[in-house]
Amino acid sequence: MAEVLDVLRDLDWSPLWISLKTGAVATVLCFFLGLWAARGVLKLRPRARAVVDGILTLPMVLPPTVAGFFLLLVFSLRRPFGGWLFENFGLKVVQSWAGCVIAASVIAFPLMYRNARAAFEQVDVNLIYAGRTLGMSEGAIFWKVVIPNAGPGIAAGTILTFARALGEYGATAMLAGNIAGKTGTISQKIAMVIQNGDYLTAGIWVVIVLVIAFAIVAAVNLISAKKEKNPKRW
Amino acid sequence: MSLEVNIRKQLGTFTLNVSFSAQNEVLALLGPSGCGKSMTLRCIAGVERPDAGRIVADGRVLFDSARNIDLPPQQRRVGLLFQNYALFPNMTVEQNLAAGLGWAGRNSPLVAEYLHRFRLEGLEHHLPRQLSGGQQQRAALARMLITRPALLMLDEPFSALDAHLRWELEQEVLAITRSFGGTTLLVSHNRDEVYRIARSIAVYGQGTIDRVGEKWELFRHPRTAVTARLTGCKNIAPARWGQGQAAVPDWGLTLAAPAPEEPANCVGLRAHYLQAVSRPGENVFPYEVVSSIEDTFSVILMVRPVDAPRARPIRWELSKADYAALPPGQLVRIPPEALMPLTDPAS
Numbered sequence: 106m107a108e109v110l111d112v113l114r115d116l117d118w119s120p121l122w123i124s125l126k127t128g129a130v131a132t133v134l135c136f137f138l139g140l141w142a143a144r145g146v147l148k149l150r151p152r153a154r155a156v157v158d159g160i161l162t163l164p165m166v167l168p169p170t171v172a173g174f175f176l177l178l179v180f181s182l183r184r185p186f187g188g189w190l191f192e193n194f195g196l197k198v199v200q201s202w203a204g205c206v207i208a209a210s211v212i213a214f215p216l217m218y219r220n221a222r223a224a225f226e227q228v229d230v231n232l233i234y235a236g237r238t239l240g241m242s243e244g245a246i247f248w249k250v251v252i253p254n255a256g257p258g259i260a261a262g263t264i265l266t267f268a269r270a271l272g273e274y275g276a277t278a279m280l281a282g283n284i285a286g287k288t289g290t291i292s293q294k295i296a297m298v299i300q301n302g303d304y305l306t307a308g309i310w311v312v313i314v315l316v317i318a319f320a321i322v323a324a325v326n327l328i329s330a331k332k333e334k335n336p337k338r339w
Numbered sequence: 340m341s342l343e344v345n346i347r348k349q350l351g352t353f354t355l356n357v358s359f360s361a362q363n364e365v366l367a368l369l370g371p372s373g374c375g376k377s378m379t380l381r382c383i384a385g386v387e388r389p390d391a392g393r394i395v396a397d398g399r400v401l402f403d404s405a406r407n408i409d410l411p412p413q414q415r416r417v418g419l420l421f422q423n424y425a426l427f428p429n430m431t432v433e434q435n436l437a438a439g440l441g442w443a444g445r446n447s448p449l450v451a452e453y454l455h456r457f458r459l460e461g462l463e464h465h466l467p468r469q470l471s472g473g474q475q476q477r478a479a480l481a482r483m484l485i486t487r488p489a490l491l492m493l494d495e496p497f498s499a500l501d502a503h504l505r506w507e508l509e510q511e512v513l514a515i516t517r518s519f520g521g522t523t524l525l526v527s528h529n530r531d532e533v534y535r536i537a538r539s540i541a542v543y544g545q546g547t548i549d550r551v552g553e554k555w556e557l558f559r560h561p562r563t564a565v566t567a568r569l570t571g572c573k574n575i576a577p578a579r580w581g582q583g584q585a586a587v588p589d590w591g592l593t594l595a596a597p598a599p600e601e602p603a604n605c606v607g608l609r610a611h612y613l614q615a616v617s618r619p620g621e622n623v624f625p626y627e628v629v630s631s632i633e634d635t636f637s638v639i640l641m642v643r644p645v646d647a648p649r650a651r652p653i654r655w656e657l658s659k660a661d662y663a664a665l666p667p668g669q670l671v672r673i674p675p676e677a678l679m680p681l682t683d684p685a686s
Contacts, residue, residue: 229423231425232427234381234419235421235427237386238385238417238419239438239483240414240416241438242413245438249427254427254428254429256429
């Protein structure tokens with residue numbers, strides 16, 4: 106027990122803040138991009154919809170290292186786009202916190218997009234039609250009718266997106282690296298200390314992650330159960 | 340307000356192909372479910388797109404495939420009352436009414452005026468799910484009319500209501516269409532409702548309009564088997580029409596009947612028009628009762644001629660008083676003028 110307290114006293118808490126910050130920013134990005142993509146996809150014809158949906162969902166089914174590979178292809182300073190960003194704007198994505206955010210966003214995006222799309226599909230299309238015949242603009246229909254009525258599904262999607270972004274490992278390690286105090290997230294910290302055989306520190310971080318993860322899942326369940334007055338039980 | 344519609348739309352194996360016009364009147368679209376009535380309304384409102392055709396309201400072209408015109412629903416000034424009312428569940432009654440008035444809507448004096456007109460005062464801050472079916476319908480009507488549409492379209496407006504509420508709301512809708520004065524389209528599968536509210540009727544077959552006309556004419560002379568059935572004719576059978584008579588093998592009868600004005604291959608007979616008689620005569624035959632069903636205020640007898648035991652029974656509907664006073668001898672008469680010549684491409 107004394108050992109645990111010793112480790113806790115000297116613990117570098119930066120991985121927690123880096124992970125939370127990364128998760129928060131990635132969630133905001135994914136929220137708007139996911140809603141926008143879901144809305145766009147629902148306006149497509151079925152065949153185009155299947156193709157676009159497949160592309161948008163890919164990051165969820167691919168190994169994160171494959172996503173990391175593509176991200177490096179784009180953002181590496183030795184590649185045209187990455188080099189151009191650095192020379193003209195001084196922006197460096199590789200080995201930087203921006204890399205953490207981009208990697209987490211790409212991996213977590215499909216969760217937001219798919220949940221938003223499912224939530225939109227639950228909204229009675231007649232409400233949208235009614236809004237149109239009443240002369241409401243498409244924007245007003247989206248923000249005042251569709252989003253509120255898709256609320257619980259979108260909230261659940263947002264929380265899951267945050268959870269996924271928080272724990273991202275593979276693509277982050279490749280794009281942002283593991284620089285203590287800068288890009289060192291909790292997941293990377295755990296992997297690193299395990300390699301040094303420091304199970305105690307790893308265990309402490311594991312407990313922190315478990316607590317956050319459980320809180321998130323409980324929150325999702327509460328949100329989706331809220332509407333049901335008489336929950337059905339098997 | 341005039342309306343001209345001529346549209347075609349393919350939906351899987353089903354083709355909707357209709358054309359009709361209406362002028363400051365209530366025109367009912369009467370037909371079985373799945374015949375394309377609601378789709379017609381949605382095409383006029385602009386929330387569905389026909390494959391081809393033309394829709395013109397008051398000289399304004401709403402849709403014209405040949406000239407590539409397709410006005411968005413927001414610009415069509417067409418009010419559509421949805422079957423389930425489609426009130427926005429996240430908004431209060433007041434917000435629902437204001438939704439179509441743009442950003443300044445909430446403060447508009449129109450909202451208070453329409454809340455009053457549709458007896459929704461006191462319910463302003465209720466959500467749609469807290470309203471009764473009748474209140475929901477009034478809220479949906481108010482929300483539609485507050486935007487001052489040039490054309491009203493009601494999609495099965497009473498189907499979501501309990502029977503005892505229907506009558507009251509039907510009166511309300513009737514009053515609204517009268518004071519509106521413009522063209523109203525009413526979609527329904529209920530012939531009685533249609534007869535009470537509308538002046539003209541377009542009878543739908545499968546994706547096409549079978550007949551359009553004033554209701555009196557259509558109910559008296561349906562001319563086609565489809566229209567006869569939808570206007571509630573219960574007895575329809577193939578028939579050979581000859582000089583002053585019609586042979587109806589299904590019923591086992593050859594009946595005196597006025598010669599049809601147009602070629603016909605079927606006969607229709609409304610269940611109320613059979614007469615109980617006590618003496619033999621023209622079109623009188625002895626009958627046997629195959630089955631009898633007691634309805635709320637009438638009795639339905641399924642009868643056939645005694646000498647034709649394999650004939651298809653004829654449906655005869657009579658009031659309970661008439662049933663109690665049926666003369667002995669079991670004779671029934673089919674008045675010649677009650678026999679309606681019909682055409683049916685299927686027989």
